[in-house]
Amino acid sequence: MEGFRFSTDVRVRFAETDAQRIAHNATYLVWFEVARVAYLDEFTAGYRAFQDAGYEATVVETHVRYLTPAVFDDVIRIWTRCLDVRGARFRYEYELVRVGDDARIAEGWTTHACVDAHTLRPTRLPQSIVDAIARAES
Amino acid sequence: MEGFRFSTDVRVRFAETDAQRIAHNATYLVWFEVARVAYLDEFTAGYRAFQDAGYEATVVETHVRYLTPAVFDDVIRIWTRCLDVRGARFRYEYELVRVGDDARIAEGWTTHACVDAHTLRPTRLPQSIVDAIARAES
Amino acid sequence: MEGFRFSTDVRVRFAETDAQRIAHNATYLVWFEVARVAYLDEFTAGYRAFQDAGYEATVVETHVRYLTPAVFDDVIRIWTRCLDVRGARFRYEYELVRVGDDARIAEGWTTHACVDAHTLRPTRLPQSIVDAIARAES
Amino acid sequence: MEGFRFSTDVRVRFAETDAQRIAHNATYLVWFEVARVAYLDEFTAGYRAFQDAGYEATVVETHVRYLTPAVFDDVIRIWTRCLDVRGARFRYEYELVRVGDDARIAEGWTTHACVDAHTLRPTRLPQSIVDAIARAES
DSSP states (O other): OTTOOEEEEEEOOGGGBOTTSSBOTTHHHHHHHHHHHHHHHHHSSOHHHHHHTTEEEEEEEEEEEEOSOOOTTOEEEEEEEEEEEETTEEEEEEEEEETTTOOEEEEEEEEEEEEETTTOOBOOOOHHHHHHHHHHHO | OTTOOEEEEEEOOGGGBOTTSSBOTTHHHHHHHHHHHHHHHHHSSOHHHHHHTTEEEEEEEEEEEEOSOOOTTOEEEEEEEEEEEETTEEEEEEEEEETTTOOEEEEEEEEEEEEETTTOOBOOOOHHHHHHHHHHHO | OTTOOEEEEEEOOGGGBOTTSSBOTTHHHHHHHHHHHHHHHHHSSOHHHHHHTTEEEEEEEEEEEEOSOOOTTOEEEEEEEEEEEETTEEEEEEEEEETTTOOEEEEEEEEEEEEETTTOOBOOOOHHHHHHHHHHHO | OTTOOEEEEEEOOGGGBOTTSSBOTTHHHHHHHHHHHHHHHHHSSOHHHHHHTTEEEEEEEEEEEEOSOOOTTOEEEEEEEEEEEETTEEEEEEEEEETTTOOEEEEEEEEEEEEETTTOOBOOOOHHHHHHHHHHHO
């Protein structure tokens, strides 16, 4: 996918479908989160290490555009990139395509704030994370 | 809520919280859906009648801005309005406030297309629904 | 319902259905939890007060027998009782019937342990809760 | 795992945790389903082929015993076996252990009925599936 260097795959679970026989619209936000966690695993020490260091990432805004319905057992490749890292804020973008026929399933973005796990106040992303993301996306 | 004539309440379920001890970000899209169903119940014959008449509503786009975390057992009032009804397309807007302290929890919008349940092709919203929404929002 | 003194209603959400067009089997455990919370609200100071007093209830075992599929928008009455309160342990039983046609949707039970929220070690249920449950079920 | 020939792994998603900072009790039923689908993929033509042949499997009963809480990012190995195949009925058993420390996370079982997708009446499992399961478990 042009402009993306990382992807992770999910397979549509039966529990994620709804009575329209497609993946429910809320599920996409869960997949985005799975992709963020996989991204941090790939390029940093992972989200658990981030938490252990006293940070949490909160979700500020989410946006999804649904293009082609996904159905049970589809394998969805989630292309994921992190950008606009600025102080406490950062942004993820996602492109979802179905493995097999390359159908464009959805696109979306989410914005986040890094907070101190104890005070819950916004705090700059640790420099090691900023650097790791810069390397990953360069 | 200025500009809204309809609201419905949900109470944050324990299952809807996550390890940050707040309602998970994907849950908001489920609540939006609960609000749409309640809205159609109030102003039309309901979503089930809509389906029985051979229609489905698909979700085209969703957007959420998270303002104040909601926690277990909070009662959230979802102010809901439907607008921009045009052919097959329509749009819902939401304002979520916590009952008790009026904290602004989130705001969001979703866009939808009415489709024929059999062909899944976009089709104009039935005129009775268009009229009911116009009356509800006027 | 014979032998039950408390019930609460849930309405099947669209997000709770699956591609078999019925409420997904895991959803019933969420409904059981909703019923437990409502039960504690009715007969005690509520689960939040229980937590504030330094306790948590963990889930030890769950059992569901599915009798009639529930579909979107069905209103399900969850008959709920608490019994076998013994030290840290207690047990809930549930009977689910559909409002309207009284179809038996499911039955189930769950067992729980009261734990100290800090040590997570089992601890006797506070006597005030034990007494409240005894009064509720007598 | 003694007596099991098949396993599949899931990783605890953040969305699957709750405010007790552990995987929510209902999630285990979703994991069981993921394991059944993986099992059918391994030993038969898969659940989608089963559906395409005009069948559905319904869930009759579920049982979970929770042993050690699972937390975000834990990798859980779900040992899975299918037994008691008899006419339309069959039963799955599960043992969940955490990869890394082998902690026993949970155990459970589910029973199912094979139904005709159109009439929803119980119907014998196709012989090819019965044979495939017999081979898998022998």
